[in-house]
Structure formats: structure tokens, C-alpha cells
Amino acid sequence: MLDFIDDLGHGIYAIDTGFQRPRFDAAYLMVEDGRAAFIDTGTNHAVPRLLAALNALGLHADAVDWVIPTHVHLDHAGGVGLLMEALPHARALVHPRGLRHLVNPTALWLSALGVYGEEEMQRSYGKLVPVPAERAEASHDEQFIHLAGRPLRLIDTPGHARHHHAIWDERSRSWFTGDTFGLSYRAFDVDGRAWILPTSTPVQFEPDALKATVARLLAAEPLAMQVTHYGRIGGSVDEVRRLAAEMLAQVDEMVALARSLREAPARHELLKAALLDGYLARLRAHGHAAGAGAAEWLALDAELNAQGLEVWLDRDA
Template sequence: MLPEFIDDLGHGIYAIDTGFQRPRFDAAFLIVENCRAAFIDTGTNHAVPRLLAALTALGLTPEAVDWVIPTHVHLDHAGGVGLLMQSLPNARALVHPRGLRHMVDPKALWLGALAVYGDAEMQRSYGRLVPVPAERAEASHDGQVITLAGRPLLLIDAPGHARHHHVIWDPLSRGWFTGDSFGLSYREFDVDGRPWVLPTTTPVQFEPEALKATVMRMLGYEPLRMYLTHYAAIGGSEDEVRRHAGELLLQVEEVTALATSLRDAPDRHERLKAGLMASYLAGLARRGWAGDPAQAREWLATDAELNAQGLEVWLDRPAR
């Protein structure tokens, strides 16, 4: 029996709860094929013991890991890459070309997050970032195919959430490892097994048109499931994935319209944050979620805050 922090998703794919923020909020994925393994996203430094424990639970050694692939370099996805790599002697890190330098020298990542959160919170949530040796890291490219014990994995450029984002297609499961490019879906809000999906517009590179193009490009592969870092697998059929995509893109239109309507409001941030929260609660009510609204507000407060910040960066970007 697997530990409770590991979910077997089939096709040799496992979601590992990294323990970040709250249970089943942040996933790292482990793909196993013919006794070889690859991690997609790692969570933070604090997740590394769980990731190594997952290998042991599945009868694998650290030497069996060939690839560590962060979808992008935001710290809840990639903060643990350097520390994890220290325990994986045969692994190579495969990183989007816009994010590679931040894995080799994470100083800018650290300082940027430090300015937002402060040192105490950085240590509590993320731990000191560890660089990846340059000789063990490489940049991905659009259309790249790598293999894991003969199992092909396709990487494509996936801007919209961040310009340093790629997504990974697994033909065996007909699923995409989407990072944050297919939004968020928290298991607490499932209704009769039906997930609720919402877009993430966190700072600083949210671009709605690029995000729409990324989602449509992924749909072109006729996926059956999407593997979301926040959290785990959604879908089950092509029609279900397309339905989630439609809901996601409609919400992108709604939140960008809300932001545009508040562009010159003197209390823009607070009104935008309140508008986002109202939209989230209304969406849950339409789906028949019958939980405590106060609890929903608590779970979604960070998303409302960060998504408001990201929308404001988008509003104020001169090139827009």
C-alpha cells in the first residue's frame, strides 16, 4: 500500500502531495517506465524528503531517475529542483530556456520572492534555494521529444501564465502535464466527482491571448486528461477536457473584463480582489458546491490576492 501522500493515477504516473500550504494543494508528478523515472515539478525544498520517499515506496532508487522537469520556475513548482538533484546522481534537469539561468543561479528568484514575502516566510515556505550544476541542466525547445526508457514525452512552449513555461505531453496516457497553464482545480471543491477549474493570473507575466492559444494548442492533441500541479488529474474523456477548457477560457474573459472595468479605480486592488472572490463563490454555487462559504474564502484568499496582483501588472504593462 502506498503512503497517503501518493496517488496512483494509472499509466505509471503518480501524484505526490508536496505538503505545500495545505494537503493536496501542490503536486509533484513521478512517471515510472521500465524501472526508470522522471519527476515533473518538485514543489519546494521542504518536499524533497517526500519525493525521495516516493521512490522508495515504489521500489526505485535515486539512481533510477533520469529527468527532473519543472514546468516553470515559480517556486511552488521548481523551488526544490536543486536540492532534489543532489540526491539523484543520474538525473538531468530540463528547463524552459527562459527559466534555465534561474535554476543554475537562483539568486534573482530568491531576491524577487524575498522582496514579497520576507526572510521568515521564505525560510518557512521555501527554504534556501540550491543551484543546479550547469553541466546537469539543459534548455528545452518547442517540439522537443525526450524518452524515458523508450517512452516518448513531448515538450512544447506554453506562454500565458508565464513566459518561462513549457508543458509535457504523454502519449501513453494521452495527458498533458500542464503546470499552471490549464488553471487550478482544488479537490475540496469537487461535486459528485466533477471538478471546478479556475484560471491563475499570478504576477508577473500573465498574458490572456497567449494563454488561450496555449490551451487551444493542447486541445489539438485530443487529450483525455490534464495533470495539474494544483491539483492532480482532471478529465477522463476528450469531451470532459474540452468542457473544462471552455469553462477556463470563459473565466479568463470574465476576469480580464473585470480588471479592465476597474483600470482607473482609486481602490482598484481591493475592488478587483473582492470581484474575483465573488466570481469564485458564484462559480462554486452554480456547480452545486454546498460547503461553508467562509472556508471557501479562506482556501481561495491567496488566489484572489495573487490573481488581482497579476491582473494589475497586465493592465499596467505598456506594450498591452
């Protein structure tokens, strides 16, 4: 097996897309009876890895039936159009609020450009390729599709973004959660226990909607969550619930912090610094040393979460 592929069992493989740093951004490949589906794709730069994963598993490009981004943020869906060019029989299944942005990615590009800037957009994402409208369709809440007879259930999961859905796989009793179940980096595992933090990346963070989404995910009593950043977490219903409680407690703390700094001068810098301090404190409580390397790893999340909280804070006002 290639070193950027993790076999998670049940015909599910996590593919390290190579975005930003190792084991940071995953695309998932599900294989059932010789047919395949991708859930999230990473960026354009990930496409060679995705195709190499198919080849490593002895599958041809025409074996892929579905490409399903959890939402249209570019670290999840930036490579959908380019990947679809290589998959002659695949259809893209996209949240109805995100579909038009993959068929015509101009607005998507401009929105991300405002967050990251031109240089970073070119370096990290490359030119976005439109998905042909005739090969794309909108999902709907409580939709079921099948991969070689294997049922997959899609539900609407707002909170991180309004164009977000999650995918339930009964075989593995796991959700593919995109960003609605937060971020959990394997570098911060301690004695096999995962650590988690929420993501409020701009521009549609909604804490109440996120809490309702997490409650809905937990209602299925999942054994695991397949998060894009990064990999399979959980292992039991109780462990998934522990992770959910940890994440939602942080959501409440982040919201309270943002409100306390609503009128503060240099609000963004204060918010970013306080978020990072909070993450490092929780990481130490988890049993991790949380030194300079951890601070460097989490600096981007603190920056993006601060931006997202400020957008929400101004909208809330």
C-alpha cells in the first residue's frame, strides 16, 4: 500500500491529499464489490494521489460512481472538477447550496481569495475546474444512494457551513463529517486517545446550528467519525460522545470569548491569541506537551477560527 493511504477497514481508505503538511487533509475512498466513491477530494494538487490510490487497489477510473464533497470549501472540494475529468462514469453529489459553486466556481474562488490572498490561492489550490452541470446533482436531507448495493445516507449538517452535508455508512457505523465534527490531528493523539477542536472557518459559522447538527449525528450512535482533518476517530459510541462533549464545550468557550471582545481594540489579534492559548491549555490537559511545535501547528486554525468568529459576531450583532 502506498504510504499516503490508510486502510480503515470496511472498504474505506483515507488518502493523505498532501495539503499543507502530512496527515492534515484527508480524502476518503470507499470500495464495494469493485465499485468506488470518493468522499472529499482535497485540492487540484491531490488528484494524482487519488488516482494513484485507485490504481493501488486495482481499480480503473471507470469504477468510480460517485464523487461527494462534504461541502465546497476548497480543501474539501477544490479538486472535484479536475478529478471528474479523469472519471468517465462518476457523478458529483453536492449539497444544494454548494452545487452552483462547483458548476461555476468563480464566486467560490473570489470568496477564498478574500481569505487567503492570490499567492496562497495559486500555491495551495491551483485553477478551479468547473464540474459539468449534466454530471452533477444536488443532495437532499435524508437522501439514500447506493454503492454497489451498499446504502449511504446523506443529511443536511449546517453549523460549520450552510452548504454542508454528512454521509452515514451503516456498514462501518460511521459518519463522514467533513468539518462539522471538528478537527482532530493524529499528531496530538496521546495513548491512543484523540484530541479535538471545533472549526469556525469563515464565513458561515453558526454555533446553535452546529450543536443541533452534532446532536443529530450522535443520534445514530456512531462507532466512529471520519473527519477530513484527519482520519478515523472514536472506536466506540462512548468515545464518540466524549469527543463531541469536548468539542461543544469549546464552542461555548469560543462564543463567550468572542462576545467578550466584541468592542475591543485590536479585536482580531486578541481573539487569535486567546484561542491559541485555550487550545494549548486543553492540549496539555489531554496529556500532550503542547510546546512550540504544537503552537506552530495550531496557529493557522487560530487565525481562521478568529476570522470566522468575527464574521459570526458581526452578523450576530
